Amino acid sequence: MLSHTTRPLALVMLASTLFATAGCKEKVYPTYRENPSPKAALPIMIRVTDAPVDVPVPKVFVQYEIDQLCLPPVSNYEGVQYEPKRHRVEYPVQRISETEFRSVVFEDAMEVADYYGRGPCRWSMSFIEASFPFVIDDRRIGASAATTHDELASQGAETIYIKKALTPLSSNHPWTSTWSSEGFQNRRDLLRENFFTVEISKRIEGDTK
Template identity: 25%
Template sequence: MKPNAPLAVLALVAMAAMLTGCSNAVMDPKYERNPNPRQKYVVTAKIDGAPGPFKGASVNIRYKVGPSQECMPDAEPISGHSPTPDSFDIKPSVHRASETEYRFDVYLDAMASKDYFGKGICTWVIDYAALTLRPTGAPDEYSLAAFMSHAEIETELPISMYWQRKLYGTSRPHPQPVSESALKREEFAKYRDPDLSDTISVTLQAKELRP
């Protein structure tokens, strides 16, 4: 017996409607920037051991709803996940002080704390601030990235990390863009090499600009 096509179509429509009705997703929450941020830090990045200068530098700061996410929509009842984004990226400009020193600004309060979903005030923390360096600017080369957390920015202590020097200007084995993340001393010794003599180091340090 042939399947009843109209009934099958109706069943699919009903299932889609049921899933849509059960969905808690808010695909576009329209997060807002704080129009008057005050908690400003200047991050200085000092590079040592690079075989040459860097052609380009960029910064991405990811802000995440937190420390509590109770203000966010509930997870999907079926999958347990929600496609509602809980983060927002800001790309500040980078000042090149020299071939080995860069600076950029970070605001802890760059995002507006408000009730975006009708469930209470959403506050924000920095998930990470990432400096990415491009050695020669070639489209197929590895870029070198260094990350700071919210806590590391607030402590204002210098943080030293390392890349393998051989990655400078090295082409990727595949076309997808790839960044090599700098590792702290203990991580580099564990995952790369305990000898730091053949590395490029980057030292990041944040300083608050107090009024």
């Protein structure tokens, strides 16, 4: 039995524990939904040039960003917006040659809905990514080639540079470095013959490839 001296302290400790437990309760966020019938199609082509190994079929992902005006105002002590701001969608890919692939992604892939009770949340396409699971010298290594939606819309294509050696970033990270076209041009120490390229471009309507 607790003494009269220890009982108040125990009650304070119990109250503190309950308060901390309540404060650490896992936050629950609404589930973002994909548009069941998207219409704004964006056909893309992926071309790999001078790869040092056989080119596997990539996985194609698109990241979408929610309009942050529809998110609830920040009300926590840390001043951090914890509500998810992004959602990634994977799309099917078709191989059309040993080094060429095509896919169709959608600008309106996310459902516009009132997720937070602040009006309809709209989405914008952020970037498009082609992720390759290469195998070299019996080891598996990933390479991610990505471009932003704005770059694709304005330039029509983006070229990504990857080292032919396909060296991993570290022993614990089986992915290799990549450079955007602009980033590669700014690196005078990089020799072009040591790199192969992945081009992501808009596919012209009616193009059979």
